[in-house]
Amino acid sequence: MAFEGLSEKLQETFKNLRGKGVVTEKDIDAAMREVRLALLEADVNFKVVKQFVADVKEKALGADVMKSLTPGQQVVKIVKDQLVDMMGGTNSKLTYSPSGFTVYMLVGLQGTGKTTTCGKLASWLKQNGKKPMLCACDVYRPAAIDQLEVVGKAVNTPVFTMRDEKDPVKIAKAAMDDAERKGLNVLIVDTAGRLQIDEALMEELVNLKKAIKPHEILLVVDALTGQDAVNIATGFNDRLGVDGIIMTKMDGDSRGGAALSAKAVTGKPIKFMGVGEKYDALEPFHPDRIASRILGMGDMMSLIEQAESTYTQEEAERLERKFRKNQFDLNDFLEQMSQVNKLGGVGKILDMMPGLSAADRKNIDTGRGAKELENYKAVILSMTKEERADPKILNASRRKRIAAGSGQSVSTINKLIKSYDEMRAMMKKMNDPKALRRNKLFRGLM
Known part of the structure; x- marks a missing residue:
């Protein structure tokens, strides 16, 4: 999970501070020491951390905060606001050419996931009403053209290639003509990368930029490389002038320092983040x-947006009633687990839920994939109506019978019941009056 380590440390730091009726300068100093260490351990740029802590401390020691009725909550709000500012303030949206035809040029080092990101971007653009074409301008890497064609087929997007041409400028210009002739309105140019920034790479990209005048140059960087990603972004921007960053492999980066530092160091916003291998995993x-x-305040807006693309209105209303009443059986559980997988898995959803601490998330099994879902389905379908409605009656003999009928082990049945109980406990915790009041306060501070 992205930012897992940082999230856990910051939530623990502010756990006691939130409930204090009086906050002293000593309390602020102690909290800021922990915040500084947490950010450095998350691989955030040292200069960025230094400025961040100084800004938070200055605002936290202000009279309005120290004399407020909820000083601890006010400090948390200041930290949140400063985190937002550090990452760019607001969402930097992808822009389109006013002429109606838009060219995006994707650049980056080799191995950052640039070609796959071309497909993800095409998929996102199609969901937003655009008609994209991919263009293969990597004329050096073996099988680069073949890879882009595979990507294009996977996202049902045309790919322009000129296998015998070695000049990227000629390829890109021909692709622009072909796309416009076919009534398409976006061209995504996949450029060549290197294992490191070198003069030949930059010269080629500069020439390509001059020739096709892209509406935006998007730099693809690997979040797992930490501050190296930020340094690479600085190098590309200094020479080429990029308009935005796409941070890949965010789902595998538990620290998140690159994402937190990129805007502050380079001045360029992160426009998208890759959060999985599937072609719809671009946010x-x-x-x-x-x-x-x-x-730990959750991200209900993103969850709602993703749910709207997965659920019908009727399904969403029924799910809301189940969650609110905390009344659902194993049939409902199976149905919801299927929908959860469509939304990216349990871990991703818990990441967006308010009121759940990092410790709470660790106590919930998030490793339920498609294969496990099929095993659970076999188990549930082997139960009687009474057993599905009330799993508490599943004694040892019943579980042995279900195991034999479903072809699964008793341990799989036990794991299913454990997962079901965890979900019930999670919903009960979320519907607890104290948690609801706390979340309401958080939303007021947000």
Whole structure:
């Protein structure tokens, strides 16, 4: 999970501070020491951390905060606001050419996931009403053209290639003509990368930029490389002038320092983040939502947006009633787990839920994939109506019978019941009056 380590440390730091009726300068100093260490351990740029802590401390020691009725909550709000500012303030949206035809040029080092990101971006653009084409301008890497064609087929997007041409400028110009002739309105140019920034790479990209005049140059960087990603972004921007960053592999980066530092160091916003291998796993980067996730305030807006693309209105209303009443059986559980997988898995949803601490998330099994879902389905379908409605009656003999009928082990049945009980406990915790009041206060501070 992105920012997992940082989130856990910051939530623990502010746990006691939130409930204090009086906050002293000593309390602020102690909290800021922990915040500084947490940010450095998350691989955030040292200069960025120094400025961040100084800004938070200055605002936290202000008279309005120290004399307020909820000083601890006010300090948390200041930290959240500063995190948002550090990451760019607001979501930097992808822009389109006013002429109606838009060219995006994707650049980056080799191995950052640039070609796959071309497909993800095409998929996102199609969902937003655009008609994209991919263009293969990597004429050096073996099988680069073949890879882009595979990507294009996977996202049902045409790919322009000129296998015998070695000049990227000629390829890109021909692709622009072909796309416009076919009535398409976006061209995504996949450029060549290197294992490191070198003069030949930059010269080629500069020439390509001059020739096709892209509406935006998007730099693809690997979040797992930490501050190296920020340094690479600085190098590309100094020479080429990029308009935005796409941070890949965010789902595998538990620290998140690159994402937190990129805007402050380079001055260029992160526009998208890759959060999985599937072609729909590209999300617009919202600094305010990310800050809320880090501090355990949840990200209900992103969850709602994703749910709207997965659920019908009727399904959403029925799910809401089940969650509110905390009344659902194993049939409902199976149905919801299927929908959960469509939304990206349990871990991703818990990441967006307010009121759940990092410790709460660790106590919930998040490793339920498609294969496990099929095993659970076999188990549930082997139960009687009474057993599905009330799993508490599943004694040892019943579980042995279900195991034999479903072809699954008793341990799988036990794991299913454990997962079901965890979900019930999670919903009960979320519907607890104290948690609801706390979440309401958080939303007021957000």
